[in-house]
Amino acid sequence: MNFRLLNWFKYASPGTFYPLLDKMIPLFWILTAIFAGLGLWVSFFVAPTDAVQGDGYRIIFIHVPASWMSMFIYIVMACWAGLGLIFNTRLSGMMAQALAPTGALMAFLSLWTGAFWGKPMWGTWWIWDARLTSELILFFLYLGFIALQASIDDPRRADKAGAILALVGVVNIPIIYFSVTWWNTLHQGASVSVNTAPSMAHTMLWGMLLMALCFWMYSIAVALMRVRVIILERESHTEWAKSRVGVAI
Amino acid sequence: MNWHSCAEFFAMGGYGFYVWSSFGMAVVLLSIEPILIKGRYANIRNQLKREAQADQFERDGL
Amino acid sequence: MNPLFGMIRRDLLLVMRRKSETLTALFFFIVVMSLFPLGIGADPVLLRKIAPGAIWVAALLSSMLGLQRMFAADHTDGTLEQMVLSPTPLYLLISGKIISHWIVSGLPLVLLAPLMAIQFDVDVGALKIVVLALLLGTPILSLIGAIGAALTLGVRGGGVLLSLLVLPLYIPVLIFGSGAVYAYSSGLDVSGHFSLLGALLIMSGIFSPLATTAAIRVAIE
Numbered sequence: 105m106n107f108r109l110l111n112w113f114k115y116a117s118p119g120t121f122y123p124l125l126d127k128m129i130p131l132f133w134i135l136t137a138i139f140a141g142l143g144l145w146v147s148f149f150v151a152p153t154d155a156v157q158g159d160g161y162r163i164i165f166i167h168v169p170a171s172w173m174s175m176f177i178y179i180v181m182a183c184w185a186g187l188g189l190i191f192n193t194r195l196s197g198m199m200a201q202a203l204a205p206t207g208a209l210m211a212f213l214s215l216w217t218g219a220f221w222g223k224p225m226w227g228t229w230w231i232w233d234a235r236l237t238s239e240l241i242l243f244f245l246y247l248g249f250i251a252l253q254a255s256i257d258d259p260r261r262a263d264k265a266g267a268i269l270a271l272v273g274v275v276n277i278p279i280i281y282f283s284v285t286w287w288n289t290l291h292q293g294a295s296v297s298v299n300t301a302p303s304m305a306h307t308m309l310w311g312m313l314l315m316a317l318c319f320w321m322y323s324i325a326v327a328l329m330r331v332r333v334i335i336l337e338r339e340s341h342t343e344w345a346k347s348r349v350g351v352a353i
Numbered sequence: 354m355n356w357h358s359c360a361e362f363f364a365m366g367g368y369g370f371y372v373w374s375s376f377g378m379a380v381v382l383l384s385i386e387p388i389l390i391k392g393r394y395a396n397i398r399n400q401l402k403r404e405a406q407a408d409q410f411e412r413d414g415l
Numbered sequence: 416m417n418p419l420f421g422m423i424r425r426d427l428l429l430v431m432r433r434k435s436e437t438l439t440a441l442f443f444f445i446v447v448m449s450l451f452p453l454g455i456g457a458d459p460v461l462l463r464k465i466a467p468g469a470i471w472v473a474a475l476l477s478s479m480l481g482l483q484r485m486f487a488a489d490h491t492d493g494t495l496e497q498m499v500l501s502p503t504p505l506y507l508l509i510s511g512k513i514i515s516h517w518i519v520s521g522l523p524l525v526l527l528a529p530l531m532a533i534q535f536d537v538d539v540g541a542l543k544i545v546v547l548a549l550l551l552g553t554p555i556l557s558l559i560g561a562i563g564a565a566l567t568l569g570v571r572g573g574g575v576l577l578s579l580l581v582l583p584l585y586i587p588v589l590i591f592g593s594g595a596v597y598a599y600s601s602g603l604d605v606s607g608h609f610s611l612l613g614a615l616l617i618m619s620g621i622f623s624p625l626a627t628t629a630a631i632r633v634a635i636e
Binding site: 148149151152153158159160162163166167170205206209212213217221223224322325326329330332336337340345347348349 | 365
């Protein structure tokens with residue numbers, strides 16, 4: 105019997121994964137630019153003026169993608185961290201470490217744009233309702249993860265400790281997502297769902313989805329750039345790292 | 354076409370301050386991040402280059 | 416079950432020999448509560464309104480003060496390592512430590528809270544809700560705090576980092592705990608808040624010792 109099994113762990117070594125990055129990163133930047141061009145065009149020039157909110161609603165094209173990404177990145181980060189704990193692979197921990205700052209940025213952007221949308225439309229910069237509070241908690245969780253990894257000197261211990269923290273905090277994500285249905289609060293309910301038709305104009309929906317794709321490609325590009333740096337920093341004692349960037353041996 | 358003039362575009366129907374503060378912050382953050390990473394990348398590459406040169410000196414002598 | 420009770424007995428014995436540490440956390444609770452009327456002004460109506468929230472915030476902060484003590488002493492003199500290496504399941508030993516931490520830090524707060532609430536002129540019905548909510552909530556604080564304490568064992572800047580890690584996880588407990596009292600004062604149904612507190616207690620009761628054990632193993636390696 106002669107069958108070839110897929111080697112799932114082929115690219116688990118930082119050394120074998122690193123060359124892939126040089127091709128992947130430009131690809132994702134190109135995708136980011138494409139979706140940004142399309143998304144911004146739809147956001148400003150195709151989507152019509154809203155009957156109730158005028159042109160102020162266009163903040164949605166930044167706010168919703170940033171919020172979606174802040175939750176999605178946390179889940180992905182927790183998955184990589186969990187994989188690192190289970191399989192004891194270094195690269196998984198590096199991936200989680202690379203995703204955290206981008207996730208924190210998305211959470212901050214979500215809170216910022218939410219405040220700037222809330223002030224003209226609902227009269228307040230901030231309110232302590234379920235969704236905003238849990239998004240704020242998410243931001244703090246990202247900061248805690250980054251702070252914990254920064255304060256532990258041994259990188260392997262930092263990976264594992266961060267992984268435990270990330271996994272404990274992942275319970276916050278469903279709370280954010282379902283908070284608008286569980287509690288009747290100021291934040292508006294879900295307009296986009298998997299099961300039912302969206303309750304907003306088609307062009308607005310397209311703008312939102314295109315911008316979401318743009319943010320997604322951006323997050324991947326930036327996370328891969330950061331993991332490239334992290335790999336070099338943590339593997340700086342290896343021959344392949346020095347030969348790749350230094351004088352040929 | 355939604356906008357009949359450049360001024361209309363920037364005014365955003367009266368909500369210009371809020372809309373452009375949001376988009377502006379997004380542009381600022383999403384450009385600063387890759388720039389900072391590039392800086393870190395250049396640093397680590399320089400460091401590795403120096404280490405490789407040091408190794409080479411050790412091997413070949415002056 | 417024996418290792419669990421053995422661990423609790425050991426920790427309580429150690430605390431009894433060094434009462435000062437635990438009493439300082441208790442006095443911290445009392446002092447923080449006294450700061451509120453001094454800072455906000457002694458208007459009784461206002462104080463009665465903020466009392467549940469103030470009690471919860473003070474309980475949270477003084478519970479956090481005692482978290483470092485959970486593992487630090489055993490870590491420095493090597494006892495923690497012996498616990499990890501011993502054939503007894505670490506899960507049981509850690510659960511014992513968390514329970515004894517609650518007995519020392521959380522339970523006194525539950526017993527003191529009525530006194531503090533009287534200082535703020537809270538009525539008897541609301542007082543009962545405060546005590547019940549604290550009774551459910553303070554174990555959750557010890558459980559969640561244990562994870563943070565284990566993660567930051569021996570780390571530089573441990574105390575402040577511990578607060579940063581643990582406070583976001585404490586926030587739901589604070590919201591439901593003080594929310595229960597405010598709901599009662601407004602005449603609304605409190606069962607929802609208590610159900611959620613109970614759910615948090617059960618979830619953290621099962622998963623927190625697991626996470627803490629994993630974190631201790633990571634820290635000891």
